[in-house]
Amino acid sequence: MKAIRWHPPSYDIRVERIAVPEIQQPDDAIVKVTLAALCGSDLHIYRGHGGVDKIHTCGHEFIGEIVSLGSSYGSHAEGRPKLYSNLKVGDKVVSPFTVNCGECHVCRLGYTARCPEGALFGTPVLEGGQAQYVRVPKAGGTLFNLSNPSTWSTTLSNEEKERALTGLADTSLLMLADILPTGVFAALQAINHPKVQPTITGRPWPLCLSSGTGTTGNEVPFTTDDRTLTLAIIGLGPVGICASVSLLDALATRRLPFRIVAIDPIESRREKMKAVYAAIGESGKGSGQFIVHSIEDAKLIVKDWTGGIGCTAVLEVVGNTSALTLAYDLVQAFGVITSVGVHGEPPLPFTGRQAYNKNVSFDFGRCPARAMFPMAFDLLVKRQDVFGGVGRPESLIDKLVDFDSAAESYRAFEKGEVGKVIFDPWK
Template sequence: MTNANALPQTQLVVKWYPPRRDVRLESVPVPRVLHPDDAIVKIDLAGLCGSDLHAYRGLEDISQPHICGHEFVGHVVALGESFTPFSSPSRSSLYGRLCVGDKVISPFTTSCGDCHFCRLGFTARCVSSLLFGSPALPGAQAQYVRVPDAGGTLLLVEPSSPLMAIPDQNLLLLADILPTGLFVAMQALAHPKLSPVLTGRPWPASESGFLNVEASTNAAPLTQEDRTLTVGLVGLGPVGLCAAVALIDRLDILSVPVRIVAVDTNPIRRNKAQSIISTFSNSTLEEFHIVDPDEARVLVREWGGGGCHAVLEVVGTPLALTLSHGLLAPYGILSSCGVHQAPALPFTGREMYNSNMTLEFGRCNVRSLSVSATGLLVRQQGALSKVVERIVPLTNAVEAYERFESGEWGKVVFNVWA
């Protein structure tokens, strides 16, 4: 454990105050190790995320001022006593390997690595999970941050890793929005309901895993049109852009034709998405349309087939869910990673029953997806390097929140030392 006296006494942070739209730059004490499993990280870059805007707008059920932010890249400057070469082999190997000076990326939530959910890979629902940038855990729009359960949380950037050659602003995508984009795509693409399209075998014979069933032989063979996968993407903010890249990357391994419609009300975001999509050449990608909601409804009707096989919703509002539901075909999958605040869904259980739709909601297991997300970042550096729009000093935080909320600015990264 590093001597806490080697750290400065104070740091600059961005702090949110209730009820809404009140963020301030303040000087506060530098965090110290409080538990043997803690790490203190000196932050190099921190992100401004769309979900930071929920608290900023006063939509979260919180009333306590807190340090904002949950995305960061930095270096370890202090460790608790659990970090030793003699750490128990039953714990995360990072407790035996992480050292002061190591470069790290952190998922936006902590995970112990030891509980039932962590062992299953569902690290987002760790029994001791905490969200950075909340009253429960001070955030990363700061110069230093305390990371609880650091051995089960942090991602170590090894000196030999290909990540060492990637700029820090792109590494920051691994903290949240890239794995979240991958997660929302995987929740749809890995669903058994897509198996008839992907395998060419009708349900239930298309099901894999533990089922051993045969389909009726009375049905006509699947046509080429039956095997054309149609996917909607609602929301083209930073997470939506990452979802688009993840979707195309995953679909590249499939041998079926694909049509995608990506939707956003903001023309600035649509133009940004077009600049990213234009970097791809995918032989199975028949169509990729970037349109407004009205155009999307018309286009999907023209495609026929009753709608999209899957819709990815990355906004987190009732309007986005309503649009997603309207684009969905019977037996469709609505995969959502938006952080919803409304008390009820904008469609009924009977509507879901009548269309056999599937809902996939929730928070991404960033820690468990880190290897897959890293591979995606390495493969798609050209497209993903366009996601971060600007790097600004932490002292510009008030302006950054205002312009990001208005949609005038895209993904913002803070240089906390500028």
């Protein structure tokens, strides 16, 4: 089969012919890949920053069809995740970017990205999905069966769900592998953090965390500014755009007042974000203020908005120390920084004393994409105005290309010359 392969030490992408993967364990599935995507996380290894020194197949976002199943699958698989009983050859599936068993304590709690038996696609540990076929270990706990939507929860009715699955393009459904769940995860962590609750509830800390209304004490009433969420999103690549759309939708749904500044140093990404925002229907925008700025302009606008106090919460969607420094500079005392960018070896760019002096809370780490799938799916259906097309100014996906374009696509994506790229392995 054809596969996109990375060669050490860096910046070396080749399309090669390798053996089609086979079933190795009873819980395995083999998926014929119909589409695979290029993600910002792929760039860490591409640049030689991932601590990887072995040739391997790239990619952790893919959608396809089941062509082979291990012996664990069938009606005999009682007491296990539903997919072990009902997944069939021919079913259409999308995979989260990490494998997870779906059965252990960690998975049962919903923290599927850190399953002890987990692995990340597109690494020497687990060959990636930028290939014509891919092996999925623990597939019954990992995959989403798009041919049988009864295996996940949703706020949509069964009729709406079936209609959505029939009408959504594979290029749109592919976003469920990583970027959309990760964007939803970033937004969800920010607005549900305990330190954000005084602004949302209109009650001071710690009364905002109690269930009762209580009596009035020595507290002074909140002002309009006190009740307005001031938020920053750092990084407007594909995940940053997904986080922005998700955050806007959540704030609109809950009818919360807000001010958001979306930040990126690259003008083309800022223009993409502006086009996406313009295309979002009114139901997904809310009644707050959303602006897009460069780094220096963003610092000034936050200072102006808050009188120098800073943001209620900052979403960091880049994965480098300069982005974290900016997040720390922008966030208020008793604020929240939610970081879903993939960080490498350099130490965090602030000291314990700095963290102490601001009472700042940090949420770091990988999105549990398997657990986030239902919320991401519902948002995907709602926001087809921006998630439904390819190649338009407001489309999250810029290009659909063949494998022969792989090396150039990696180069252009790394340089910020192109946004989301999807590969067709059979083109």
